[in-house]
Structure formats: C-alpha cells, structure tokens
Amino acid sequence: MLADYAVRVEQSRGRRHPEPTHPYRNDFQRDRDRVVHARAFRRLEAKTQVFTRRYSDHFRNRLTHTIEVAQISRTIAAQLGLNSDLVEALALVHDIGHPPFGHAGEKALDAAMRRHGFSFDHNLHALRIVEDFELRYAAFRGLNLTFEVREGIIKHSHDYDAGEHPELAEYLLELRPPLEAQLIDLTDEIAYNTADLDDGCEAHLLTIEQIAASVAIFDCCLQEVRRLYPSAPEKLQFNETLKRVFDRLVSDLISNTRARVAEAGTHSLEAIRRHPERLAAFSREVEEGRRQLKDFLYENLYFSPALEGEKEDAERIIGELFAHWMEEPEDLPRSYREKAAQVRGPQRARIWPAGVEEPLPRIICDYIAGMTDPFIYQQYEKYCGG
Numbered sequence: 097m098l099a100d101y102a103v104r105v106e107q108s109r110g111r112r113h114p115e116p117t118h119p120y121r122n123d124f125q126r127d128r129d130r131v132v133h134a135r136a137f138r139r140l141e142a143k144t145q146v147f148t149r150r151y152s153d154h155f156r157n158r159l160t161h162t163i164e165v166a167q168i169s170r171t172i173a174a175q176l177g178l179n180s181d182l183v184e185a186l187a188l189v190h191d192i193g194h195p196p197f198g199h200a201g202e203k204a205l206d207a208a209m210r211r212h213g214f215s216f217d218h219n220l221h222a223l224r225i226v227e228d229f230e231l232r233y234a235a236f237r238g239l240n241l242t243f244e245v246r247e248g249i250i251k252h253s254h255d256y257d258a259g260e261h262p263e264l265a266e267y268l269l270e271l272r273p274p275l276e277a278q279l280i281d282l283t284d285e286i287a288y289n290t291a292d293l294d295d296g297c298e299a300h301l302l303t304i305e306q307i308a309a310s311v312a313i314f315d316c317c318l319q320e321v322r323r324l325y326p327s328a329p330e331k332l333q334f335n336e337t338l339k340r341v342f343d344r345l346v347s348d349l350i351s352n353t354r355a356r357v358a359e360a361g362t363h364s365l366e367a368i369r370r371h372p373e374r375l376a377a378f379s380r381e382v383e384e385g386r387r388q389l390k391d392f393l394y395e396n397l398y399f400s401p402a403l404e405g406e407k408e409d410a411e412r413i414i415g416e417l418f419a420h421w422m423e424e425p426e427d428l429p430r431s432y433r434e435k436a437a438q439v440r441g442p443q444r445a446r447i448w449p450a451g452v453e454e455p456l457p458r459i460i461c462d463y464i465a466g467m468t469d470p471f472i473y474q475q476y477e478k479y480c481g482g
C-alpha cells in the first residue's frame with residue numbers, strides 16, 4: 097500500500113534509452129537487479145568501511161554495510177508506505193562510488209585531484225559508474241537506470257549547487273528529493289553509527305563504559321539491559337544494548353517522519369519535493385542522541401591512533417600511485433590509455449561538459465576509485481616498489 101506521497105513506478109520519468117517493459121519486474125525492481133549485478137557492486141566486498149581486514153574477517157566491509165542499509169531502509173519504507181523497490185535500489189547503490197580505504201581513501205583521492213585543479217566526490221563518481229563505466233548492454237553504455245534512481249544517487253545525502261554543477265541540472269536541484277531518497281542518508285547513519293560501535297568494541301578500541309559515559313542514548317539502554325539481564329556476559333549485554341539503540345533510532349525516524357509529513361500537509365510527491373526542507377528526520381531528542389553518538393565515534397574511533405597507520409597508508413599509496421600514473425600514463429591499462437586520448441562522443445558529453453576532453457587526472461582518479469583494497473596494494477607493489 098503506497099502512501100499518497102510515495103514515488104509511483106508508473107509515473108517514473110523513465111530511462112535515457114527507452115526499453116520495453118518486463119513481463120513481471122517493474123522498472124525500480126529492474127534497477128535494483130542491475131545494481132546487484134554490476135561489477136562495481138561486487139567490488140564493495142573488498143573495500144574498507146572503517147576497519148581493514150587486519151582487524152578481523154567478520155567486521156563490516158562496504159558490501160555488508162550496504163546490505164544493512166538496504167535492510168533498515170526497506171523496514172522503514174514499508175512502515176511509511178514508501179516505494180520499497182526504489183528504496184532498495186537506492187540503498188544498494190548508495191556507496192557504489194566509494195574508493196578503496198574507506199573515508200581515508202576518499203580524502204586522499206580528493207587531495208590528489210586537487211593538486212591538479214579537480215576534486216573527487218563519491219556521489220558524483222557513483223553517477224559516472226552507472227551512466228558510463230558499467231558495460232553490460234549492447235544498446236547503451238552504463239546501466240540505463242531510471243531518472244529516480246539517478247536522482248537519488250545525486251541527492252540522497254548532499255544538496256549540490258546548480259551554479260557549481262550545471263551538468264546536474266536535469267536532477268531538479270532546486271527541489272527536495274522524494275522521501276525514498278531522503279531516507280537513505282539517515283538509514284546510512286543508523287547503520288554505520290551502530291555498526292562502528294559494534295566493530296570498535298570488538299576490536300578493543302572502545303569499551304562499553306567509555307561509550308556509556310559519553311552517549312546518553314546508549315547509557316539509558318544499557319541500564320535497562322543490566323536490570324533485565326544482570327548476570328549475562330558483558331558482550332551479550334552490549335549486543336542487547338546496541339539492539340535497543342538501533343531500534344530507538346529506527347522507530348523514531350519512522351514516527352517522526354510520519355508526524356512531520358502529516359504536519360506539513362504534504363499529500364503528494366510534488367508537495368514533498370516543493371517543501372522547503374527535507375521531511376525525513378529524527379525527533380529533536382533522538383537527533384541529539386544521534387549527534388552525540390556520531391561525535392563520540394569521531395573523537396574516539398575514526399581519529400584514534402590505532403587507525404592512524406591505515407590512514408597514512410591510504411594517503412601514501414593513493415598519492416604515490418596517482419603521481420606515478422601522471423608521470424607514466426603508459427603504465428595505465430589500455431582501456432584507460434585510450435580514454436585519455438579519446439575525444440568525447442555525444443554519450444560522454446552528457447556527464448562531461450561538451451567540448452571538454454577527459455583530462456588525465458580524471459582518468460587516473462576513475463581508475464583508482466574503482467579499485468578494491470587488495471588490488472590497490474598490488475598496484476602499489478608493482479609500480480611504487482611496495
């Protein structure tokens with residue numbers, strides 16, 4: 097049962113290249129399936145989320161994180177009467193543009209690009225992947241996804257400025273994205289905030305007491321668990337606590353978004369788009385808890401000395417490899433060398449302003465961004481002597 101403000105697949109703005117309809121899968125289901133079968137999606141399995149495999153082989157990687165985001169998003173979408181096929185496609189594609197080495201890798205790649213007057217942004221890169229890099233179909237480049245999925249890739253977590261990004265004008269930058277896309281940014285946070293506490297504790301970089309002392313929502317759930325299971329092993333008390341934190345975040349997002357939509361009187365997708373602010377949001381109280389949790393993770397985990405070595409690795413490896421290929425572009429694989437020489441055709445002009453040839457830094461950036469952690473280590477050994 098779709099709510100009146102949900103995206104309806106039959107009202108989709110469609111694909112760039114029209115395709116015949118499928119007998120039993122609608123267009124958003126097909127988009128979801130195209131994402132799952134994409135090469136870039138499979139590579140998420142070997143890309144770092146926060147912890148490299150040096151720590152453990154059961155910590156989240158970018159693929160398992162993505163599956164968690166999809167699970168949470170589907171649950172919330174069903175409760176809010178949103179289009180769960182679209183939500184699932186957006187959740188599965190949301191991190192497809194991430195480079196190796198997690199956020200450290202994104203920063204390092206951006207820094208390398210800035211030395212040549214460019215920049216790197218994983219959402220923009222995700223669009224390039226689905227529009228151009230995935231080659232599966234004879235009739236077109238890319239995955240030929242529907243407008244709503246491409247729009248969600250660009251708009252779920254960031255409001256791009258139309259003046260700065262004229263190439264994104266088709267994505268209605270002056271309007272809010274549908275709730276299906278708004279949701280993804282928040283479910284992404286629920287997933288990684290709780291998962292990073294979990295993996296951080298498991299890695300012995302965080303302790304239960306330390307979290308409870310700084311994060312009120314965690315402390316409150318921990319007290320409840322200790323009353324209920326006073327003699328349970330600490331690890332199980334932790335799991336029960338985290339489960340309650342998780343549930344509070346999800347339940348609050350559902351009820352508060354529902355209340356905000358009702359209060360705003362937005363009874364159509366158009367009204368959601370034209371509303372001055374995003375309506376998917378936590379309540380003020382839980383938003384405060386979310387912020388506390390996030391601040392705690394920044395202060396105690398993401399910038400902890402234990403992860404410093406990995407950050408330095410990311411900077412050194414990406415920086416040196418980038419510099420190497422700038423000096424020796426003939427060491428790039430043939431398809432990338434050809435791209436560097438190729439003058440854009442009408443297909444490329446859509447993503448890159450017409451008349452602009454692909455500059456070498458962008459081609460190197462595309463190559464590095466697509467790599468898994470093991471592959472970039474291998475390349476580093478090969479070209480920079482390890």
Ligand code: MG
Nearest residue numbers: 161190191284
């Ligand atoms: Mg994510």
